[in-house]
Amino acid sequence: MIQAIDETQPVQSVMTHETDSALVVRLWDGDVSALGSLYDRYGTLVYGIALKGLRQVAEAEDLTQEIFLKLMRTRSFNPRRGSLASYLTTLTRSRVIDRLRSQSTQRKYLNQWHHNQSDVDSSTPMKHITQQERRALVREALTTLKAQQREVLELSYYEGQSQRDIAEHLGVPLGTVKSWARRGLLQLRQQLNLLEEDV
């Protein structure tokens, strides 16, 4: 586990800023203060996803706790496979959907994460920007999506709703929902790429 730290991971800022991986390793060594630091970095992000999907403060708090304890307990995070932020958001999202469906889709998403994240994030330019910068970028990119594209993406992303359910819910044909979602995602990616170039 400890060998898994990516030594080449860029230090995000100067001085005392420990990398996420270093904090995770400290946590796994039994240092709970490292969990505090990780929470300070990603608590709001995790909580935001939980609240968006579950819509209840108590539920979202409970899930946030579950996610951070899981990070400590399961040791399934591997920095070579992707950033901690992406691990946490994937895990949180899958647990939200799990709770919403009360059935286990978590493994599927996690496997997907393991499968997909290998060798991806290491070359990601967005890794070098701060979380606040990233939030600003994504918000701006999302404003370029059509309202329906964004709605469909959000329903499927945060609540794990099937496109069939979404189509029924919105009263539009399934093909339309698919096309909104796909074009929405393509648009989001294009905008993010454009905005990143400006950074």
Place this chain on the structure above:
Amino acid sequence: MAIPLSPQEIQELTAGYVLGDLTSAEAEAFQSLLADTPELQAEVASLQEALAMMPYGLEEVKPEQGLRSQILSAANAELFQTNPLPKKTRRPWAMSTVAAGLAIVCGLATLHLRGQVRLLRVQAPIAQQGNDISQTWSGLSQILEDHQRSMVNPNGPVDFVVSRPDEIPDLLSGFQTTVAALPLLPAKKGLLLGGSNCELGGAQGLRLTYQLGPDQTVSAYQLAVAKEEFPEFQSAQITMQQPDGTGIVLWRDDEYLYALVAELPTSELQSLAYEIEGI
């Protein structure tokens, strides 16, 4: 593919793949496309990455201040597992060898259900206990299996629905218990959904199912396991955490073996066990 797809079609197919919304025909087409065009993998990765950015677009809502310390203390409790049992609520634990070690709870042990149950020692030497039990008492793996089965039972997790605990004894078959001996959670902690008759590890007993939240259920077992049929506990409770997140807490008194099983950290299960013992 008979007709080559246009770049736009390929893009949309790739987006559909990333979104997981391909029809089986589309999925087939995409797989062969992927096989022919390995560079498409980069496109997949790039779209996955864009999708993964979605949460950053959420409005930033800070959780309550108290959540941080709550998480840290839960982490502490789980990491060190040294929190002693509250003396006041403790039953006279029916173990002869416990004496001084009473307050020590079993460390984290990882339980594998594949094939024979195996326990990996994480915090030696107390975790050895779980190991002994799994090797000498088949009921442990059966409890876990029974819990999992009840969770996915299309007819619901319980054989009989009850509104009050005192209805339970009359609904049991092959197993007799008093209401006082039931593993009852205070109503404010969990909603009693009902019970089921069980035979696990050759012992008759019951499972009560509680709902703690919208999606969190807990199975509470009470099994008539005679002391001589079971390895002696060297601590008041034995706790185990499976890799899939399922936790189990075992304890016993003179007559019965009790277990709580849920997809919860063992620290939370322990506090529920205290609630049951404290009644």
